Amino acid sequence: MKKYLIIVFAFAFVYSCQNQSEKDKILAKVGSFTITEKYLNDKIQEVSQGSNGFLNTKSGKKQFLDMLINEKLVKILSENSGVKNSKEYKEQVDMMSKEMENKLNEFKEYLLTKMWLEDLKKKELNISEKDIEDYHAKYSKVVTIEHIITDNYEAAEKIMKKIKSGTTISKILEENKNNPGITGGKLPPIFPGEFLPEMEDML
Secondary structure (H helix, E strand, O other), X not given: OOOOOXXXXXXXXXXXXXXXXXXXXXXXXXXXXXEEHHHHHHHHHHHHOOOOOHHHOHHHHHHHHHHHHXXXXXXXXXXXXXXXXXXXXXXXXXXXXXHHHHXXXXXXHHHHHHHHHHHHHHHHHOOOHHHHXXXXXXXXXXXXXXXXXXXXXXXXXXXXXXXXXXXXXXXXXXXXXXXXXXXXXXXXXXXXXXXXXXXXXXX
């Protein structure tokens, strides 16, 4: 049985139109996609970030145009291949779609909460920006607390001696991680008015 090798050549026809403006001048047509002078310049601007380098020269633009044409040719060939219908391709696209959907839902929740709090502050709480600035000026310090809770006084005294001798609370908790009578840890940072009055007075 004879085997036939079919080679498909994709041609990009490069031409210009004298009657068109420089901005809309067609430089190349790859399949159904048209590369204009404006499209080329916009792409160069993206990659060069406004610098007047090699890509802004005549030779640089020619090379960059060739690269864009090759990219479009590869895109056309890949779309016409069997990869798009493969199981692996569909699975990866489906996985990415789910990830993007989860990220979008998380963003929606964040944005909804943020905008609701801002709206609440303006309409119901009646708090001005100056009120917020005054509060932070008055309570500029944020306190972080590490604590240990024990079930008997003797254990508490031993723990206090260790702390006074330089042992850290995290070290003590690590040493007693299997002791149900000793618990504790680091609390989230707090502002004045957010904790027990007795604790705030002590702090």
